[in-house]
Amino acid sequence: MSEIDNLLTKKVADRYLKREVLGEGTYGVVYKAIDTKTNQTVAIKKIRLGKQKEGVNFTALREIKLLKELKDPNIIELIDAFPHKGNLHLVFEFMESDLEAVIRDRNIVLSPADVKSYLQMTLKALAFCHKKWVLHRDMKPNNLLIGADGQLKLGDFGLARIFGSPDRRFTHQVFARWYRAPELLFGTKQYGPAVDIWGAGCVFAELLLRRPFLQGSSDIDQLGKIFAAFGTPKPAQWPDMVYLPDYVEYQYVPAPPLRSLFPMASDDALDLLSKMFTYDPKARITAQQALEHRYFTSPPAPTNPASLPRPPRKGESIPKAPEINPTDGPTVLSPPRKLRRVMPNRTDGNEENVHNADKFDDHVGEGRTAGATSSRNDSVPMSIDFSVFGSRPPPRPTINR
Numbered sequence: 001m002s003e004i005d006n007l008l009t010k011k012v013a014d015r016y017l018k019r020e021v022l023g024e025g026t027y028g029v030v031y032k033a034i035d036t037k038t039n040q041t042v043a044i045k046k047i048r049l050g051k052q053k054e055g056v057n058f059t060a061l062r063e064i065k066l067l068k069e070l071k072d073p074n075i076i077e078l079i080d081a082f083p084h085k086g087n088l089h090l091v092f093e094f095m096e097s098d099l100e101a102v103i104r105d106r107n108i109v110l111s112p113a114d115v116k117s118y119l120q121m122t123l124k125a126l127a128f129c130h131k132k133w134v135l136h137r138d139m140k141p142n143n144l145l146i147g148a149d150g151q152l153k154l155g156d157f158g159l160a161r162i163f164g165s166p167d168r169r170f171t172h173q174v175f176a177r178w179y180r181a182p183e184l185l186f187g188t189k190q191y192g193p194a195v196d197i198w199g200a201g202c203v204f205a206e207l208l209l210r211r212p213f214l215q216g217s218s219d220i221d222q223l224g225k226i227f228a229a230f231g232t233p234k235p236a237q238w239p240d241m242v243y244l245p246d247y248v249e250y251q252y253v254p255a256p257p258l259r260s261l262f263p264m265a266s267d268d269a270l271d272l273l274s275k276m277f278t279y280d281p282k283a284r285i286t287a288q289q290a291l292e293h294r295y296f297t298s299p300p301a302p303t304n305p306a307s308l309p310r311p312p313r314k315g316e317s318i319p320k321a322p323e324i325n326p327t328d329g330p331t332v333l334s335p336p337r338k339l340r341r342v343m344p345n346r347t348d349g350n351e352e353n354v355h356n357a358d359k360f361d362d363h364v365g366e367g368r369t370a371g372a373t374s375s376r377n378d379s380v381p382m383s384i385d386f387s388v389f390g391s392r393p394p395p396r397p398t399i400n401r
């Protein structure tokens with residue numbers, strides 16, 4: 001270990017008091033910690049650097065420096081970044097909850113004004129970053145975190161670009177497919193901010209429906225679901241489509257009226273939704289244009305973030321949900337969010353698995369509270385979701401192409 005690494009090692013031990021594991025994502029384990037310098041609670045994301053054992057590469061460090069400068073009320077602040085024991089540690093402001101928990105919580109009623117508020121904050125985050133030429137590339141409700149003041153903040157910004165596209169071989173990571181733009185599914189190499197708008201459109205749809213909108217079981221099936229919802233695109237609608245690397249011709253299906261998919265949405269909401277789901281990325285609405293759409297100026301006004309309904313904070317017990325009668329119609333019955341993510345036994349030689357919380361860094365574990373990971377091994381039912389088209393969805397996807 002180099003002298004610099006040694007200094008940085010000391011820094012983590014000195015400055016951050018590690019608490020419980022919050023979960024594990026695509027890039028590694030996330031744990032709660034106290035910043036002893038500021039007394040602030042933070043979330044530290046430990047990123048496995050894989051083969052780059054010699055240290056963090058300079059491009060990544062440069063990119064991270066840029067991320068640290070990406071400051072906006074709707075972007076999670078990257079407070080600090082340092083390498084330690086061959087992993088890169090990113091320190092973020094701690095967030096109490098996320099939008100996936102809001103959507104899933106059946107004790108929460110989301111009014112049209114609440115949905116508008118959540119979408120507005122999402123689009124503000126995207127508009128800010130797109131203006132700075134930073135793409136998110138991994139839009140989904142659990143990357144939209146919610147702070148103590150009700151503010152929604154976009155997290156994981158730019159990580160996909162810095163650390164490469166996440167390896168989504170593991171079951172718990174493939175849910176992101178449901179938010180992928182058609183140009184990505186057709187293998188485009190050149191994409192832009194429009195991919196984030198498509199993802200934000202899927203989140204908007206999910207807020208309206210209270211369940212994921214387009215739940216494909218493979219990339220091909222994902223495109224099938226998209227085309228069943230919006231009609232198979234004609235070349236005139238999206239001229240570049242046929243030149244995309246993975247383009248395959250799909251049987252033509254006409255689009256059902258959008259209203260039939262979103263019976264409760266206002267006309268303005270439907271109009272904005274259709275513009276976010278425009279096939280041709282060049283013609284898709286931008287984040288800034290979306291914020292200027294009349295949906296945001298027509299009543300009801302977006303709910304003030306402090307008044308938005310919120311799920312219990314992380315670590316608080318979730319009230320028992322009412323019994324579900326399977327004949328009651330479309331309902332989402334998901335186990336607590338991280339539990340629905342099935343972790344296959346890993347054989348990649350990396351022991352940093354949440355099931356192995358005790359194996360975390362020895363010297364910073366003093367403050368860890370017990371029980372944070374225990375529930376992860378409990379047996380839980382898989383989600384019961386009903387697809388947009390009334391039938392049961394295919395089994396949870398397991399492999400991306």
Ligand SMILES: Nc1ncnc2c1ncn2[C@@H]1O[C@H](COP(=O)(O)OP(=O)(O)OP(=O)(O)O)[C@@H](O)[C@H]1O
Nearest residue numbers: 022023024025026027030043092093094095142173
């Ligand atoms: N800033 C934060 N504050 C509080 N909890 C966080 C924060 N960032 C992440 N977490 C929690 O840590 C866990 C892992 O998060 P992470 O962002 O690594 O992955 P993910 O979003 O769950 O999945 P993916 O990596 O596939 O996007 C989740 O439970 C998440 O809610």
